[in-house]
Amino acid sequence: MLETTALTPGTRVRVTQQLPQTHTVWSTAVEGVVVRYRQAQTGSWFAHAKGDRLWLDRLELKKDDGELVALNLDRYSVIDAV
Numbered sequence: 001m002l003e004t005t006a007l008t009p010g011t012r013v014r015v016t017q018q019l020p021q022t023h024t025v026w027s028t029a030v031e032g033v034v035v036r037y038r039q040a041q042t043g044s045w046f047a048h049a050k051g052d053r054l055w056l057d058r059l060e061l062k063k064d065d066g067e068l069v070a071l072n073l074d075r076y077s078v079i080d081a082v
Contacts, residue, residue, distance in 0.1 A: 007037035007059060011081065015059065018076040030069055031082060032061030 007013070014031040042054045057073040071077070 006081075007034050007079070009034050009036060013061070014080045014082050015061070015071055015073075016078045016080075017071065017074075018078075020076070030061060030063070030071070032063040032069060035060040035062050035068065 011034045012032070013034060014029055016027060016029040019026040037057075037059050039055050040058045042056060059071045059073055059079075061069045061071065063069060073079075
């Protein structure tokens with residue numbers, strides 16, 4: 001897995017995200033070129049968080065077909081250089 005410091009614009013990555021369920025795991029993968037990596041606040045209020053907002057790691061990718069994808073990264077996100 002790549003460190004978040006290696007997520008510079010222009011880097012090609014594959015991000016696999018997983019959602020654990022009771023008896024299974026849902027997973028999906030997306031591949032593209034990094035447009036931007038940042039921490040951004042959500043529109044939702046969250047008690048006792050910085051600025052009364054919940055901050056998430058966000059990764060923006062551009063897929064080969066030109067589609068822009070915004071991913072919220074969590075502990076189940078795996079990022080690999082391609």
